[in-house]
Amino acid sequence: MTISQDELIAAAQVSKAWPFQEAQRLARRLPHGKPGGVLFETGYGPSGLPHIGTFQEVLRTTLVRRAYETLTGGAPTRLVAFSDDLDGLRKVPDNVPNQAMLAEHLGKPLSRIPDPFGKYESFAAHNNAMLRDFLDRFGFEYEFVSSSECYNSGRFDDALRNVLAHYDAIMAIMLPTLGEERRRTYAPVMPISPTTGQVLQVPIEVVDAEAGIIRFTDADGSLVEQSALGGRAKCQWKVDWAMRWVALGVDYEMYGKDLTDSGIQSGKIAEVLGGRKPEGLIYELFLDSKGEKISKSKGNGLSIEEWLTYGSEESLGFYIFANPRSAKQLHAGVIPKAVDDYWQFRSAIPGQDIHKRLGNPVWHLLRANGRHEGADAPGQGESLPVPYSLLLNLVGVLGAGATREAVWSYLGNYVANADPAAHPALDALVTKAIAYIRDIIAPTLVRRAPVGGEIAALQALDAALAAVDPATGAEELQTLVYEIGKQPEFGFANLRDWFRALYETLLGSEQGPRMGSFIALYGIAPTRQLIAEALARAE
Known part of the structure; x- marks a missing residue:
């Protein structure tokens, strides 16, 4: 359009x-x-x-x-x-x-x-x-x-x-806003000492405003009359x-x-x-993960370098775009969603009418530096073939074996033409995902043992995966997982409990991806190995 x-x-x-x-x-x-x-x-x-x-x-x-x-x-x-x-x-x-x-x-x-x-x-x-x-x-x-x-x-x-x-x-505006002690030393213009070179917080007397001449007491106690012009003073x-x-x-x-x-x-x-x-x-200002104001002296914030280690430049812009009048927590945990949301909004641009397009954060970000590609021209929406959250799950289960080459070998299960050169944005995120899992997730990653009906449900999932074609697609695999979770004999109150059990026992986290997509990406045989390892922990 x-x-x-x-x-x-x-x-x-x-x-x-x-x-x-x-x-x-x-x-x-x-x-x-x-x-x-x-x-x-x-x-x-x-x-x-x-x-x-x-x-x-x-x-x-x-x-x-x-x-x-x-x-x-x-x-x-x-x-x-x-x-x-x-x-x-x-x-x-x-x-x-x-x-x-x-x-x-x-x-x-x-x-x-x-x-x-x-x-x-x-x-x-x-x-x-x-x-x-x-x-x-x-x-x-x-x-x-x-x-x-x-x-x-x-x-x-x-x-x-x-x-x-x-x-x-100016003094009439400023003095009522100052404490008593500060009022005694305040002046709108701060002279630079001719003896020490310091910017002085001292009262001044205006001798000749047009000539720029002021009088003040220097750091050594001497009375000085000099020009305030030409870099010999600056304003408060x-x-x-x-x-x-x-x-x-x-x-x-x-x-x-x-x-x-x-x-x-x-x-x-x-x-x-x-x-x-x-x-x-x-x-509004940024907050840390505890909701406290970020302080450079405390070091409780997230630097540009840290964000760009774990997420893309575009995702940082996307995260900053939203609701500038609302405080934002700034920590590593917000990065994966920001990356995925950026690509979701970017891929939506070509199909949006003009009013939705102008409300799309990515439309603004693409135009920010005078570059309009993807912002106004039709058919230029881009997408990420694998969500960053799913990529993180893949890297997480690969563990110490998560090299760029190893990740791309698994991406071949899911991405057509799985060549890094054909997907530069995804390739850049592979390196970032490895760093994110290594630095942020791995130190806290714990895969718990399945208990109760979870054991029988995992055994049933393993048997079902053993019976399907290795080329089965993500949607069909998702349906398979759904059907097992619905079986009353396993005792799940709802499907949410079933998926939480899968995430905690197979991936080591409380939340995770669509399991069908993950299995298609990781592969049926490797997923069955994850299940076997989880069942072994239950023994």
């Missing part, structure tokens, strides 16, 4: 998918775009390495950007990835070398601290390079903007003058955020729930500075 641009725009105008809901709000503000392009921004603090939170914010912002382009028939847009690298180093990260050296530079701007890795001219330059490599790895289209470059080059000088000119109004966080919105002309920026109050204060400051708070979505 080919979709015209007019049909696409009309459907986008009424779509309930969250990227289009965001785009519709932005389009009401900027229905025809603006000269130079509508500006989307994501922010990043380079005091540490990029992580999954960085990925999700850039991805979600990109999804809104593409939705806005669709909605407006191609209004030009830009995405800025902003690095706040003039910020002072407050704490030495745990995961970097040369920590003693970094400790000597606490309080100094990240862009003026040596690189502990010894590769770049500064710590910020190292982390900025990692950020750019990280974003490039996923094919994001963006412009990188450095806070240090903006301040040092004078790009922010006019914005700084604007802040100094509205010093009292909430003021900096607002100043950046106005100076760069940001139209859309989303942020986490933990920055809700910051967004309110920065929005007020942006108005004082003569600008306007951008449109944006406030998203």
Whole structure:
């Protein structure tokens, strides 16, 4: 089903998918775009390495950007990835070398601290390079903007003058939000000490706003009068955020729930500075498997590298797509379903009408980086010949013998043209499944012995499998398994109990695949061997 641009725009105008809901709000503000392009921004603090939170914010912002382009028939847009690298180093990260050296530079701007890795001219330059490599790895289209470059080059000088000119109004916004002790040291602009090079949290006096001259007490107690321009000062966080919105002309920026109050204060400051708070979505934060907030210091989260070890890049995007205003648990246990759901939604695209297609997460993900393959053209839906969950079950029963070659030898029972080159997506998942079973499942895998009527039921299943043609298909095998579970003499209250017994005795898990599909994939003879091993445990 080919979709015209007019049909696409009309459907986008009424779509309930969250990227289009965001785009519709932005389009009401900027229905025809603006000269130079509508500006989307994501922010990043380079005091540490990029992580999954960085990925999700850039991805979600990109999804809104593409939705806005669709909605407006191609209004030009830009995405800025902003690095706040003039910020002072407050704490030495745990995961970097040369920590003693970094400790000597606490309080100094990240862009003026040596690189502990010894590769770049500064710590910020190292982390900025990692950020750019990280974003490039996923094919994001963006412009990188450095806070240090903006301040040092004078790009922010006019914005700084604007802040100094509205010093009292900004203080009136900020002081009621601060504790008594913080109020005594707070100033909207933080000078950089001419003696220590540190970013100072001290009161300032505006001597000449137009000239950018301020007065403050330095770290050594001396009274200093100097320019705040040209990288000799930077704004406090909430003021900096607002100043950046106005100076760069940001139209859309989303942020986490933990920055809700910051967004309110920065929005007020942006108005004082003569600008306007951008449109944006406030998203919920990730939780660990226990429902607790993820903390980098605790290490209770899941890294990008870990996800990509056990699941695909597309599945990560799919998992992040859904319900950004709802908290998500982020742990290895969510990966298999995310992989299978991604492929289920991808294969559905060609048969969907325009409204369902625009609500399909994969439609948005395929367009995220300017690539439309499979999104609008008919007949381009792709599918995975073997679900990842079933692949995991196969690898699980193979155990220590689960090599890529061994897995593909079994896939020949189930997949036509079982050649890795013919199924690259499946081949990539074979390696990931082996790693997932090895690292996540195997340490907890226990196949229990069958008890009571389960023993006779397994014996009956073994006999039935011995009597069928080895080429019997998955559906017929599924029916065979069903019929055995229905027999009253085995004592199962329902089929669910029968399948649970199969999963726990044959596979070592409480849940599992369609048994007919598993038997067809694993093979009848190997399945009978699993049954024999289970019955032996009952003796």
